[in-house]
Amino acid sequence: MSMKKKVTYTLAALAVLAGIGVSARLWSVLDTSRSDVADNSVRLADFHSTDADAIRRGEYVMRLADCAACHNANFAGGYRIDTPFGALETSNVTPDRQTGIGNMTERDFFNAVRQGKGDHGFLYPAMPYTSYTQLTDNDMHDLWAFFSTVTPVAHEVNENAGMNFPYNIRLAMMGWNLLFFKNEGYSPQQQSQAWNRGKYIVDGPAHCSVCHTARNPLGGEVSGGYLHGGDLGTWYAPDISSDKESGIGRWSEQNIIDYLHTGSDEKSVAAGPMAEAVEHSTQYFTQDDLQSIAVYLRSLPASGSPKERPFHLADAARKQGELAYEVNCSACHGLQGEGIKNMIPAFADNDSMQKNPRNMIHAMLKGTRAPHTDSLQTAAGMPSFAWKMDDGQIADILNYVRNSWGNQASEVTADQVASMRKATDAAEKLKTPAQH
Ligand code: HEC
Ligand code: HEC
Ligand code: HEC
Numbered sequence: 001m002s003m004k005k006k007v008t009y010t011l012a013a014l015a016v017l018a019g020i021g022v023s024a025r026l027w028s029v030l031d032t033s034r035s036d037v038a039d040n041s042v043r044l045a046d047f048h049s050t051d052a053d054a055i056r057r058g059e060y061v062m063r064l065a066d067c068a069a070c071h072n073a074n075f076a077g078g079y080r081i082d083t084p085f086g087a088l089e090t091s092n093v094t095p096d097r098q099t100g101i102g103n104m105t106e107r108d109f110f111n112a113v114r115q116g117k118g119d120h121g122f123l124y125p126a127m128p129y130t131s132y133t134q135l136t137d138n139d140m141h142d143l144w145a146f147f148s149t150v151t152p153v154a155h156e157v158n159e160n161a162g163m164n165f166p167y168n169i170r171l172a173m174m175g176w177n178l179l180f181f182k183n184e185g186y187s188p189q190q191q192s193q194a195w196n197r198g199k200y201i202v203d204g205p206a207h208c209s210v211c212h213t214a215r216n217p218l219g220g221e222v223s224g225g226y227l228h229g230g231d232l233g234t235w236y237a238p239d240i241s242s243d244k245e246s247g248i249g250r251w252s253e254q255n256i257i258d259y260l261h262t263g264s265d266e267k268s269v270a271a272g273p274m275a276e277a278v279e280h281s282t283q284y285f286t287q288d289d290l291q292s293i294a295v296y297l298r299s300l301p302a303s304g305s306p307k308e309r310p311f312h313l314a315d316a317a318r319k320q321g322e323l324a325y326e327v328n329c330s331a332c333h334g335l336q337g338e339g340i341k342n343m344i345p346a347f348a349d350n351d352s353m354q355k356n357p358r359n360m361i362h363a364m365l366k367g368t369r370a371p372h373t374d375s376l377q378t379a380a381g382m383p384s385f386a387w388k389m390d391d392g393q394i395a396d397i398l399n400y401v402r403n404s405w406g407n408q409a410s411e412v413t414a415d416q417v418a419s420m421r422k423a424t425d426a427a428e429k430l431k432t433p434a435q436h
Helices: 003-030 033-037 052-065 067-071 106-115 137-147 172-180 193-203 208-212 253-262 272-280 287-299 315-328 358-366 391-402 414-423
Strands: 080-083 086-089 230-232 235-237
Touching: 003 172, 033 106, 052 067, 052 137, 067 272, 106 137, 193 208, 193 287, 208 230, 208 272, 235 272, 235 358, 253 272, 253 287, 272 358, 315 391, 358 391, 358 414, 391 414
Parallel strands: none
Antiparallel strands: 080 086, 230 235
């Protein structure tokens, strides 16, 4: 046999093998046999659960999974999610027959929530079925019972009308699933019950990694980056591994429980997308579940992310920063950067304020509001300084708070503030008459 022919045969054999590999993978990605445990005869609009316990448990699963955050409080959808590939709107998931999911059977519901197969075909992964796939059969049955109690709302949504070509083709999501979707339920590991419950909530219903894990350009989670911090456009979801520098390795179990339950661990106060997660979801978690989450998070290996390069604040800049801080910030954040316990974040002795500065710049430009929770009802607000300070002034004051009271952090530059001002569409600084 000639050399060339041999090579061709080998290549052909490899191609066949690869084909088998892909189709086996495709088969496992598309396999919906897990949904066979669900009824396929009664439609949601015709089903009215009378099992009060199942309904109550289902409502709790809905809180763990934060369905209302995206599908709106009445579940009628229409909430817009901007993606790099265009805008998506969330579906109406009330039992309305025409515009909602009233015609879904329980099995259809399982297929949609756990496997991303909806009424119109493959769902976009902005619906976090990639995490919900881990939901247990029992949690799914309860969720179904709860959704049967939701009031039907007629509200037409055209989910992917705002997606750009070719991303508006649902079939493309089959390819996405082939690359990134792990169609598997949660399998308990040889760890304590609390640890397993914590991992189940974090990876499954509460989908923490959707925000806290970095993504590749196609939107798949970066392997090896699990909970090491993720980019959310103009916000940043920080590293929540046990790394003492970049993560939350210095937080106690109680700090984590308090932060998720109230929105504050005494020093930090959740802002932006995390404030929403606390307000709509984590504040409702039971103390047992919060403790399980804390046990699990604290067991994660440190990310070992490279340390940020420290920055030396020159004396003149420090003097200026001190003055500007006293005038603009100290009334709320305290003269010594001590903040107000559980209400206004501290800068002193708070490592969260010495990491990636993106959220700090965001807060300065747009202002933010702390979560409103049953346990902390004040929900204090941080005013925007966009109209009062230019890019250089905002960078200067952040460099001051990030490098005072024992803090040491990387430099915030005026360029970073300028690009964030653009990205968040924040106001320009008002010009004083003398500048005209
Ligand atoms: C992060 C946002 C987000 C969360 C949280 C979320 N969804 Fe969705 N959901 C979406 C989006 C976006 C769509 C539309 C996707 C599409 O059309 O491809 C969707 C679609 C659906 C569909 C398919 C509807 C249809 O007509 O095919 C169902 C069912 C659904 N969601 C149920 C739920 C339930 C139940 C929960 C909580 C367990 C939940 N969703 C949580 C964003 C979300
Ligand atoms: C919608 C996106 C999103 C989801 C979902 C989310 N987070 Fe966050 N998280 C953030 C953002 C953004 C911040 C930064 C908040 C700030 O700067 O005040 C944050 C901050 C945190 C912090 C504080 C870290 C620090 O160093 O200050 C912890 C702890 C945390 N999240 C845990 C969780 C857990 C546990 C879950 C799942 C139950 C979760 N988050 C779900 C976006 C999210
Ligand atoms: C009226 C009171 C008030 C004033 C004045 C104020 N802040 Fe805040 N600030 C807050 C509150 C409340 C929060 C928490 C908001 C949240 O969690 O969404 C906050 C949050 C922040 C954050 C944290 C955002 C994050 O990632 O969690 C930074 C940074 C910040 N302020 C900087 C400043 C600086 C610098 C000044 C002065 C130029 C200032 N603040 C003035 C009340 C104030």
